[in-house]
Amino acid sequence: MEMMQAVTNLNERTETLQKKWMYNLGILFLIIVGSILVAGSASAHGYVEGSRGDLCTQGVNTNCSNVIPADTEHPGTFPQSGAEDGKIPSAGRPYAVLDEQSSSRWYKHNFQSGYHEFHWIIPAQHISDNYKYYITKPDWNPNQPLTRDSFDLTPFCSVDDKGKSPGNPTHGCVIPERSGYHVILALWQVDYTGNTFYSVIDANFNGTNPDPGPGTDPGTDPGTDPGTDPGTDPGTDPGTNPGSDLSLLNAGFESGNINGWTAWQPAGQSAKYGVDGSDVHGGSKKLWFWNSSGYQQSVHQVKTGLANGSYTVKAWIKQSTGAPNIARMEASGYGGSPVYVNVAHGSSYQQYTATVNVTNGQLDIGFYIQANGGDANLQIDDVELIKN
Template sequence: MSVRLKRLGALAAAALGLVGITTVLNPGGVALAHGSMTYPPSRTYACYEDGRLNGNGDLNPTNPACAAAVQLGGKQPLWDWYGNLISQAGGRHREIIADGDLCGPTTKYDAYNLAREDWPTTTLRAGAPITFKYNAWAPHPGRWDQYVTRDGFDVTQPLKWSDLEPAPFDSVVNPSLGSGEYTWSGTLPNKSGRHVIYSIWQRSDSPEAFYSCSDVFFTGGGSGGDTQAPTAPGTPTATATGSSVSLSWTASSDNVGVSTYQVFREAGATDVPVASGSATSATVTGLSPDTAYQFYVVARDAAGNTSPPSAVVSVRTTGGGTGTPGACSVSYAVPSSWSGGFTANVSVRNTGTTAVNAWELAWDVPSGQGVGQAWSAQVTVSGGRATAKGASWNQNIQPGQSVSFGFNGTSQGTPVNPTSFTLNGATCATA
């Protein structure tokens, strides 16, 4: 990680890290998310609990690794155990986080990268069901991906991206939230001994992402369980429209049985999971017309063993979409902005001769920007691409008519307008 990014992260953390403040609002009134894995506990949470139990109102951890982290980085990261974040990650985790910095990607949490074998650990049974718990100081929608370290991982060496299995053993979108905590069910991988579960929470309404390392010890795994990984899936075949790609592939083989296939889209330094399921086919939606994409597939069995990736298939979406409902134009305006945020108003006009039913407007979110609270539409972000869907009362656009919606966004610097939009797969003119 660059020194500049760590300094920026430290400044952001200092601005947000006041003890006792659980929800922080920027000048535009958009809440910033905060949270961390509480079961199995992240390093910061485990050390916070250790320090709280021995602190008599202060934080004085007795665990040797936790005490070393406090000596190196102070107590503030433990008071702010839920704030291990990068505000402008935008899914570029492997691009912006250097090897050795995974557990603490900013200066404030750098001490939690210490390569030690005496961090607090949670004992788990390999291959067993688990209920993950993730604290939500400020809840927001998004995706959680849980990775586990490879067999032979050495905890006494700095954690590198190559130390992780290539695909997450558990993924969830918008899990259940109650009493200030996200919970969801999963299945633990078939591992034995000391490992790290690495969790990434990427918000879908903002580029902000959270990171945590949970130190665990697996029992009942290894040679006593299923250790054989599935074979690689066959090379996918692809059929494209203007806004989607349908993929199919030959099934993997496994000594017990494949439980899940996960489809990834290559995206520079980071590969984006875009679909998962037990079938040997999937359809990826929300794509841009006349754009090249690359996809591959990974298989996983019930014990958490992951296959090598399939060969990559390259495909280009068509220029005008399929079933294009008619021509369209989009007006995008930013009536107000402030340090770190802005308000956008969007108007979509049907310039064709037939109605556009169940409209969906898609655009690439400019670099350094995020999409927050929206009105008169539901707006989601995945892989850097935003999709707005009409509400129940404005989901259809008659010929010659317009619908309008807006949202609050985050921005690193002066907001930049998107350059192109598609309506139900058709490219729109911009006003």
């Protein structure tokens, strides 16, 4: 009898241990899955504005709302390695919809051969190695998956960026002669991992842009060539160069919108900004960021055609509600490190300044907020650019 009771007790303990083991295994599984999901979201790093994936997040391209455009990353250097043929737009990531290819599948920007600027949005800043731009061959088949054979494998534009923090760069490039529908492949290679981020831009070519001027290096310095501005005297002091227009578009947001500026927010998050006429610093309008729960938001403007040298950006900013993790003004002179100026919490507008060195004729000016909690705001007004 005692033996039977002992066996029963042993069976009960074994069953209890099995249940605990299964429970702990389930918890471990959830932790692993959660870690994978976090790692996946953290891998969102950079993409070209207006690219195929970007237009998916905007609803311009349809049936692709799952795409995270900054997450198309693959190890290796294209074309020797990297994303395999047929999976170039998605970089082999879980966005196979991007690899769908036909003459009518995607929205096409109206392009012209010649000078064009490509702007990158890089939410997670990593030290850059280089950027390269490729275009499909004149006789490519738009109704077949994109492969290496689809592209002219000599890049039409290259930017060497070794060891630099990228900011949100704009690259001026000269696109070769094309007509009709073509795909541009833009690649950003990170310096310390060797991984490459893929963006494809669908373009309909219907003409030729004006030549930016003799002597322009299309991959590195489109903005400082005296041929781009007939009023520029290349022999004058760059501090008084009449070809350097320092006026910003819609600097006080008096148009009632963000015309002249570009907004960014994470994929899947709706815009958390606006322009209104309450609590302004000057004029009749201001820009605001706000949300009742955690969010990220930025707005920026790229100023091109600048003479190289030192510039100061000024803006009147107020951060009076909530407690954001990050609230700052950003200034990045392409070719140099970005300057971040943190905005302090306070009840009134304060003027913030950032001084940055421009080495490639262009400057990116932006404002950014990241908040885990709700009611965090940022108000911006009267932005100004000054040549030092």
